């Protein structure tokens with residue numbers, strides 16, 4: 367009983383009350399406005415130069431490529447104009463030597479070569495006709511998903527800020543990555559135009575907007591995977607900083623007639639100052655020992671990369687608790703049958719290692735309805751090197767898991783709810799559509815339900831508003847989404 371009480375007390379530290387939630391939403395709205403006003407700030411509110419969202423009637427064939435880390439993906443997408451599409455794709459590993467080459471052109475020429483191979487395999491008629499009689503066939507518009515920090519200055523223009531994920535090609539820094547790719551495409555004389563530089567969140571928004579039923583467009587694209595981020599459709603007139611940006615470019619270099627632009631919020635750094643975010647001892651320790659303390663504070667409480675680590679720190683605290691009655695993952699004698707359980711934790715157990723617990727562990731435990739939480743005990747043994755955990759231990763873990771997961775979902779609702787309220791779309795349109803992607807929202811049991819519960823508690827949304835919010839999984843942001851951005855870029859020309 368002492369253990370249960372202690373676990374309950376710790377779980378309560380993760381509670382994010384209705385008041386907290388509403389304060390969070392208000393503060394998120396404030397930071398959204400700040401980000402639209404100036405460069406810098408917690409929520410960056412980055413203009414994407416995407417000025418229209420699809421409604422499912424779009425048609426045509428487009429190319430999309432995705433350089434995200436270890437792999438390079440090439441695909442062609444044919445939009446059927448009725449919310450459906452077909453997709454053909456190929457994937458190759460990027461050779462390590464090209465990730466660290468001195469000459470940027472070597473990497474980009476490799477990428478162009480993959481596009482050429484893809485065209486030969488899947489669009490050979492088009493490819494051959496163009497080779498024989500250039501100008502006879504239309505160019506394919508290509509959307510380029512490039513998942514590294516870039517400073518985007520136009521729909522197909524963006525300078526590389528720095529490399530991450532094992533890439534380091536000094537020469538490319540500061541250069542326009544679309545231009546680098548186009549140059550190598552042209553060197554191979556391919557009928558391809560790099561029409562759009564794509565952020566994956568924007569891709570999610572576009573993909574959902576095309577596939578969601580009905581004619582209405584989607585308001586938000588949100589990712590809850592390794593990280594978290596969101597993009598939404600903003601009125602151009604609200605993006606106050608656009609005037610300065612346009613001046614630097616010598617005038618608006620995008621279609622202004624729609625009066626809209628998709629904004630990439632970069633909401634992972636919402637409230638880095640910790641004015642409204644919850645902050646348990648486990649959050650604090652995680653942040654302090656991370657490689658970027660004080661940064662991405664929202665993401666550190668919401669996304670897949672971190673939830674396992676928050677849980678691990680809470681479990682370890684319970685294990686090391688001074689409260690000797692609350693014996694957790696230690697030998698104990700059960701009160702009802704006087705049997706002693708001998709729990710063994712291997713010395714190199716993941717419980718003792720930073721980042722040792724993957725967030726998929728939380729999904730398994732949250733889902734576990736088996737007798738005496740048998741499944742949880744199995745995973746403890748298999749993944750964490752903890753043998754013969756007592757049922758009481760498993761129950762305590764389940765309480766902590768639920769607390770960490772539910773708090774993440776309620777925080778996700780802060781971001782989504784704030785965008786819904788700030789854009790006033792429930793009032794003007796009478797409904798809101800949201801596209802989501804990422805393993806956390808896809809697999810964590812009840813994640814959407816907890817988001818919805820929080821919406822009902824949010825002033826300005828409430829029971830009535832929540833019913834008017836649709837949430838749908840939008841996979842393939844970097845394929846379908848990128849193709850759709852290439853299409854809107856083409857149409858805007």
Ligand code: ADP
Nearest residue numbers: 591592593670671725726729804805806809810
């Ligand atoms: P990415 O965001 O990198 O494109 P994912 O959407 O698959 O890829 O997210 C990966 C993250 O999701 C990892 O942090 C991982 O811990 C977490 N994750 C993977 N499987 C699950 C699961 N079943 N439940 C919850 N989280 C998961």
